[in-house]
Amino acid sequence: MTLLADVLDPAELATVVETGLVRRQRHPSLPLSIYNYTEACQYTGAWTPVTLACRGLIVDDAGRVLARPLRKFFNHTEAHAPQADGQVRVTDKSDGSLGIIYHDGTGLAVATRGSFASDQAIHATELLNKRYADFVPPTGRTVLVEIIYPGNRIVVDYAGLDDLVLLGAVDIATGRTYGPEGVPEWPGPVVESFDYPTFADALAAPPRDGREGLVVHYLAADERVKIKYAEYVRLHRLVTGLSARTVWEVMVNGDGDLDAMIEPLPDEFHPWVRGVAAELTAIVEAQATAIEAAFAAIVAELPDGWGRKEFAAAAVRSEHRGALFSRLDDKDYRPSLWQRVRPEGDRTPHGTKVTEE
Numbered sequence: 001m002t003l004l005a006d007v008l009d010p011a012e013l014a015t016v017v018e019t020g021l022v023r024r025q026r027h028p029s030l031p032l033s034i035y036n037y038t039e040a041c042q043y044t045g046a047w048t049p050v051t052l053a054c055r056g057l058i059v060d061d062a063g064r065v066l067a068r069p070l071r072k073f074f075n076h077t078e079a080h081a082p083q084a085d086g087q088v089r090v091t092d093k094s095d096g097s098l099g100i101i102y103h104d105g106t107g108l109a110v111a112t113r114g115s116f117a118s119d120q121a122i123h124a125t126e127l128l129n130k131r132y133a134d135f136v137p138p139t140g141r142t143v144l145v146e147i148i149y150p151g152n153r154i155v156v157d158y159a160g161l162d163d164l165v166l167l168g169a170v171d172i173a174t175g176r177t178y179g180p181e182g183v184p185e186w187p188g189p190v191v192e193s194f195d196y197p198t199f200a201d202a203l204a205a206p207p208r209d210g211r212e213g214l215v216v217h218y219l220a221a222d223e224r225v226k227i228k229y230a231e232y233v234r235l236h237r238l239v240t241g242l243s244a245r246t247v248w249e250v251m252v253n254g255d256g257d258l259d260a261m262i263e264p265l266p267d268e269f270h271p272w273v274r275g276v277a278a279e280l281t282a283i284v285e286a287q288a289t290a291i292e293a294a295f296a297a298i299v300a301e302l303p304d305g306w307g308r309k310e311f312a313a314a315a316v317r318s319e320h321r322g323a324l325f326s327r328l329d330d331k332d333y334r335p336s337l338w339q340r341v342r343p344e345g346d347r348t349p350h351g352t353k354v355t356e357e
Helices: 010-018 039-044 049-053 119-131 199-204 230-240 244-253 258-262 267-301 308-315 321-328 334-340
Strands: 022-026 032-037 055-060 065-067 088-092 097-103 108-111 141-148 163-171 213-218 223-228
Touching (some): 097 119, 108 119, 199 223, 223 230, 244 267, 258 267, 267 308, 267 334, 308 321
Antiparallel strands (some): 022 032, 213 223
16 A cells, blocks of 8 residues: 555645645545645646645545546646657547546545545546446556536537546556556546657647647656647637626626627537626616616606705615716716626636636
8 A cells, every 4th residue: 555655745745735835625524635736836836746746646544545646747838847758658638627536445436636526526426436337447556537528618529528538547656657558448438649759749730620739648757748729728718717707897898899709719608608798787777777767756756946955865865876866967877887796706607717627
């Protein structure tokens, strides 16, 4: 059995957890913990052997390592990308969530790289135990899959695929990594491979429409690097930055075109964006209707020859008093109504803010 101390320095792990570079999440019901680097670690580039190893590392309370994922690896343009050469194996860079298969004491389960109980982890565990109940992982290896299903779509359209796509495996004791060939008995789909003999060949290959990119595995050095297509990066920024707040901003600024915002997004996001726009517009219109009705009611009750003083005496009692005075002065009160409906930034098509998780 491999212990945590065999994989990394427990004292350094405790330090990076305390300083917020690594997050430890407890299993909701079992004596297990999963370690994953944080957003702060990414932003500051605080990469060390410990933070790199914490990409879904699963340990029980006795310090035994139950699952050891791939170390964090980088895009080829990033400073931390390895400078290696030699023979490579190239696979598709799948656009889902990393799934880490582990044994929870009673059977197999799937965690994502930061959670035992994320929506993706729950969906993947149910799928694994229903569709691949007879699967037995190779002894001593952590099996890694890509969790792909329509409800977990980020950018790439997998045409309704709902499955666990085999990526490879990691030897828990040594850390040696493998591609799909490391799990020969996997009964499900396997990540696509390509016959590019070198990194340069993979980099020079034309981008594939509707795909994220490639993963290049330097076999001798056992290092990986990503090649992300420019169009995917552009769309990913649009999708991951998409929220009710960004829709509101386009509508409020006046110089934004909602159709132009929607056009490059995956089709599945179009109804959500238009729904948010319609919802916000309906709220503003309802408030405007209430203000006009309140204004008309006040004016109808005022005596002949009324002035601002008489109007103010009635308007000050209304919940719409600020807008009523604007209405009286023939000023546009709608901008203030739009400010009132400014939504939270964490409302997205996925329900919560989209992250690498």
